[in-house]
Amino acid sequence: MSVRSVAPPPRLLPIAAPLCLELCLGIAVGVIGTALAARTSDAAAAAFAVAHQVLAVLFILFRIVGAGVGVVVAQSLGGSRREAADDVARATLGASTWVGLATAALALAGAAPLMRLLNTPAEVLALAAPLLQMMAPALLLDAWNATLASVMRAHLRVRDTLAVILAMHATHLLLALAWMPSLGLAGFAAALAASRVLGLALHLGLWRWRLGLVPHPRDWWQLRPDALAAVLRIGLPGAAENIAWRLSFMVSVAVAGQLGAKALATQAYALQVTHVALLTALATGLSVEIVVGHLIGAGRLHEAHRLVRRALAWGLGLAVLVAGAAALGGRWLLGWFTQDAEILATGSVLLWWMVLLEPGRTFNLVVINALRAAGDARYPVVAGSASLVVVLAGGSWLLGHVLGLGLVGIWIAYTADEWLRGLLMWRRWARLGWVPHARAAHRRLRPRAVRPSAPVKT
Numbered sequence: 001m002s003v004r005s006v007a008p009p010p011r012l013l014p015i016a017a018p019l020c021l022e023l024c025l026g027i028a029v030g031v032i033g034t035a036l037a038a039r040t041s042d043a044a045a046a047a048f049a050v051a052h053q054v055l056a057v058l059f060i061l062f063r064i065v066g067a068g069v070g071v072v073v074a075q076s077l078g079g080s081r082r083e084a085a086d087d088v089a090r091a092t093l094g095a096s097t098w099v100g101l102a103t104a105a106l107a108l109a110g111a112a113p114l115m116r117l118l119n120t121p122a123e124v125l126a127l128a129a130p131l132l133q134m135m136a137p138a139l140l141l142d143a144w145n146a147t148l149a150s151v152m153r154a155h156l157r158v159r160d161t162l163a164v165i166l167a168m169h170a171t172h173l174l175l176a177l178a179w180m181p182s183l184g185l186a187g188f189a190a191a192l193a194a195s196r197v198l199g200l201a202l203h204l205g206l207w208r209w210r211l212g213l214v215p216h217p218r219d220w221w222q223l224r225p226d227a228l229a230a231v232l233r234i235g236l237p238g239a240a241e242n243i244a245w246r247l248s249f250m251v252s253v254a255v256a257g258q259l260g261a262k263a264l265a266t267q268a269y270a271l272q273v274t275h276v277a278l279l280t281a282l283a284t285g286l287s288v289e290i291v292v293g294h295l296i297g298a299g300r301l302h303e304a305h306r307l308v309r310r311a312l313a314w315g316l317g318l319a320v321l322v323a324g325a326a327a328l329g330g331r332w333l334l335g336w337f338t339q340d341a342e343i344l345a346t347g348s349v350l351l352w353w354m355v356l357l358e359p360g361r362t363f364n365l366v367v368i369n370a371l372r373a374a375g376d377a378r379y380p381v382v383a384g385s386a387s388l389v390v391v392l393a394g395g396s397w398l399l400g401h402v403l404g405l406g407l408v409g410i411w412i413a414y415t416a417d418e419w420l421r422g423l424l425m426w427r428r429w430a431r432l433g434w435v436p437h438a439r440a441a442h443r444r445l446r447p448r449a450v451r452p453s454a455p456v457k458t
Contacts, residue, residue, distance in 0.1 A: 068235025078297025363422025
């Protein structure tokens with residue numbers, strides 16, 4: 001009797017480490033861009049931050065495709081269904097094209113109205129709206145790059161993806177440093193577009209060389225509902241959860257906008273520093289999603305459960321350590337952006353709230369990604385919506401505006417929301433509410449699998 005060998009599961013650290021560096025590079029671009037804009041004025045830095053907040057809202061639409069394709073491809077590979085994985089990868093290119101075109105058109109046509117919804121001060125609006133319009137064409141390129149990179153990561157080619165991201169962000173930074181002193185914010189937008197063209201070319205090369213995948217011309221525009229069904233089953237709830245969070249967060253940005261340009265600049269600088277603490281949790285969450293997807297596809301649910309518990313323990317420890325270090329060095333870190341005494345004082349207080357905020361956010365980033373990878377994508381939307389609307393959005397308005405706590409009140413709302421949603425997500429995972437969804441996902445991969453031969457009668 002032959003015993004089928006079981007492949008060892010992908011290891012978390014070799015995936016998380018390159019992802020952490022990749023995210024660090026992306027954040028570095030935002031930090032350096034903010035610092036370069038701040039050399040002009042605090043209003044220019046605030047405009048840069050507001051334009052990127054709106055860009056982040058629009059980028060969430062890519063999650064409809066990006067989040068779903070990563071999970072579905074990982075599950076298919078875990079279930080030894082390479083042809084199904086390749087079919088889904090090709091199908092998502094056309095979806096990415098249409099999503100990218102829609103978001104680019106929205107940024108071009110709706111820049112000023114979107115900024116006004118955020119109560120952007122007039123001196124900031126005059127700079128932010130043109131910047132968003134200049135960055136709009138890069139949204140289509142980002143849609144393609146996000147999909148291509150998600151497929152590469154699902155194939156565990158994280159180092160190759162890291163090399164592309166490194167080349168792309170290095171190009172962006174070098175061109176921004178060269179062009180922003182003379183062109184201002186327009187130089188950043190031009191550098192963004194040029195770097196994304198390079199990223200697209202490199203990603204397509206890796207698809208050909210590493211995966212043996214060469215897209216057909218029709219793949220770039222054709223919509224295939226049959227192949228996209230599983231992607232949308234994961235991606236739509238994931239995007240809905242992200243949209244709900246982002247819209248609620250934008251309410252807090254609007255509250256900060258009512259406090260004036262200086263408060264908006266303080267918020268922008270403090271958020272840039274929090275991105276440093278966010279790195280480890282986000283990298284852990286994304287790597288957990290990839291590995292859990294492979295384990296669910298292979299039907300190894302016990303291993304997935306143990307992995308998430310270990311990853312969460314490590315993530316919480318790192319979140320407290322990194323956030324504490326950032327808070328201790330708060331004034332020095334904020335000094336990279338400004339020397340305004342009022343901004344430095346308020347920003348330092350916000351960074352101490354970050355020490356409480358980041359562990360709660362770690363629960364969300366790690367466990368929500370695990371739930372999504374297990375096929376339990378709807379629960380985070382249903383369970384978290386009330387907290388996002390009442391605690392994040394409503395709390396920001398109540399504490400920041402009505403009770404007059406300003407930015408500190410807004411950050412208290414951030415902290416309360418992250419902890420409430422994080423504990424709800426952990427309760428779902430610990431009580432095994434995701435298991436029926438994981439079993440259903442595994443069953444969907446079995447119909448085309450090779451069936452064992454019938455037993456021989458003796």
